[in-house]
Amino acid sequence: MPFIQMEAGKLTKEQKEQLIRGFTKLASETLGIPEDKFIVLLKENELDNWGTGGKMLSKVLADQSTDK
Numbered sequence: 607m608p609f610i611q612m613e614a615g616k617l618t619k620e621q622k623e624q625l626i627r628g629f630t631k632l633a634s635e636t637l638g639i640p641e642d643k644f645i646v647l648l649k650e651n652e653l654d655n656w657g658t659g660g661k662m663l664s665k666v667l668a669d670q671s672t673d674k
Contacts, residue, residue, distance in 0.1 A: 607643050607644065607645055608633060608637065608639060608643060608644050608645070609644075609645045609646075609647070610629045610630075610633060610644060610645070610646045610647070611646075611647045611648075611649065612625065612629070612646075612647075612648055612649070613649045613650075613651060614648065614649070614650060614651070615650065615651060615652075615653050615656070615663075616650055616652075616653075617648060617650060622648055625646070625648060626646045626648070629644075629646050630644045630646060652664075653667065
């Protein structure tokens with residue numbers, strides 16, 4: 607069975623449903639494999655577990671929101 611995995615920050619239930627549906631549809635069409643053969647795993651991570659530019663992503667995003 608083909609396996610698709612994505613890591614991201616927190617997602618809403620609606621976002622998860624849309625991603626699972628979209629990934630499955632695109633992969634099925636691209637590879638010619640029936641949709642029911644795919645497994646999709648969405649891994650959610652806290653923003654404090656990600657870093658960019660030497661800073662936690664939660665801080666980077668907070669700084670960006672105050673800059674607006």
